[in-house]
Amino acid sequence: MRAQAIDTTMLCRGPYFTEAEGKEALMRFASTYQDLKGWEKRAEQIRQGILQGGRLTGFATKAPLKPIIHSKRVYQGYSVENVAFESLPGFFVTGNLYRPLKEQASYAAVLSPHGHGDNPRFKESVQKRCAALATMGAVVLSFDMVGYGESDQIKHTYSQVLTLQAINSMRAVDFLLSLPKVDPARIGVTGESGGGTQTFLLTALDKRIAVSVPVVMVSAHFFGGCNCESGMPIHKSKDHQTSNVEIAALAAPRPMMLISDGKDWTKNTPDVEYPYIRNIYRLYGKEDNVTYEHLAQEGHDYGISKRKAMYPFMAKHLGLSLQAITSGAGEIDESFIKLEPEQTLKVFDASHKKPAYAVKGEDAVTGLLTSVTNKKTK
Numbered sequence: 001m002r003a004q005a006i007d008t009t010m011l012c013r014g015p016y017f018t019e020a021e022g023k024e025a026l027m028r029f030a031s032t033y034q035d036l037k038g039w040e041k042r043a044e045q046i047r048q049g050i051l052q053g054g055r056l057t058g059f060a061t062k063a064p065l066k067p068i069i070h071s072k073r074v075y076q077g078y079s080v081e082n083v084a085f086e087s088l089p090g091f092f093v094t095g096n097l098y099r100p101l102k103e104q105a106s107y108a109a110v111l112s113p114h115g116h117g118d119n120p121r122f123k124e125s126v127q128k129r130c131a132a133l134a135t136m137g138a139v140v141l142s143f144d145m146v147g148y149g150e151s152d153q154i155k156h157t158y159s160q161v162l163t164l165q166a167i168n169s170m171r172a173v174d175f176l177l178s179l180p181k182v183d184p185a186r187i188g189v190t191g192e193s194g195g196g197t198q199t200f201l202l203t204a205l206d207k208r209i210a211v212s213v214p215v216v217m218v219s220a221h222f223f224g225g226c227n228c229e230s231g232m233p234i235h236k237s238k239d240h241q242t243s244n245v246e247i248a249a250l251a252a253p254r255p256m257m258l259i260s261d262g263k264d265w266t267k268n269t270p271d272v273e274y275p276y277i278r279n280i281y282r283l284y285g286k287e288d289n290v291t292y293e294h295l296a297q298e299g300h301d302y303g304i305s306k307r308k309a310m311y312p313f314m315a316k317h318l319g320l321s322l323q324a325i326t327s328g329a330g331e332i333d334e335s336f337i338k339l340e341p342e343q344t345l346k347v348f349d350a351s352h353k354k355p356a357y358a359v360k361g362e363d364a365v366t367g368l369l370t371s372v373t374n375k376k377t378k
Helices: 019-030 036-053 124-135 161-177 194-205 244-249 273-283 304-318 362-373
Strands: 068-074 078-088 091-100 107-113 138-143 182-192 211-215 256-261 290-295
Touching: 019 273, 036 194, 036 244, 036 273, 078 124, 078 161, 078 362, 091 124, 091 161, 107 124, 107 161, 107 194, 107 304, 124 138, 124 304, 138 161, 161 182, 161 194, 161 362, 182 194, 182 304, 194 211, 194 244, 211 304, 244 273, 256 273, 256 304, 273 290, 290 304
Parallel strands: 107 138, 107 182, 182 211, 211 256, 256 290
Antiparallel strands: 068 078, 078 091, 091 138
């Protein structure tokens, strides 16, 4: 089954606005509401725009996850396992599960989506933030972006990859909540670049997300240049126009930290994006729930400075132990973390083969998506 054609006239891709146009657009958006009731009406319009433009309207499948979990390794303060589950029948989400070694009455949980690059799930910045958060007391899931790492059932260039990644993220929440003693009131998400897009889209769509930290992605003028970010009309329809700033603001009043830098499209965060979002939190009387960390001399990554900003925020709002990763000198210390080679982190290998019924290719994946999204919302 071929994917339904996308109306490209409604797409807002890449640097859709200039910086000045992006700032001016926020002023126009702000003029459409005067109070909390007005914002919530607009927020619902934006949310429906994502659901309809992203072809997610009616998605409510609770198909069995059929989790695969194996090859547990135990390190200082945390363990790592290789995992997969079915987000849709026959479509596998592949990743790694980091768990605290310290027994707790209940556990917070954190999703860790990654951005574009050379199979980033296996890279240092992903491994370190997942291991550190697990040592702090959270169950953490790192999972492949569609078409990256072990997610090889469809290419990342697929026209409906945004739909598929949103579904994978929501089912990843289901997976975390299926694990023993995970607290449904303490679910967080953080990722950088394209993983930042996944972070704020998931938070906008799924109220189960309690805390979010989108990194180097929330911009008034840049909409993401990939199909997984702007390849479907989630920002614009015949009835509305928005930007990633307002989509990120759908997190309100839940705690959110923006992390930005001076060398990409988030360089204006302190003066443009953050004030706009803070004004929305103000409508809820929850200004203290939103903050930012701007690293003007840094670039587009999830490096140590950005992780050091994220850890205290997650600790505060998810009830984690920052002390668990703090040295005697009072500094955040990741030196205890064991970096693993790609082969060790892989779910599917000679001893653990991907099930033969796995769907593969555009026609099969499109048919699968059509079967679960072409339903009336109950």
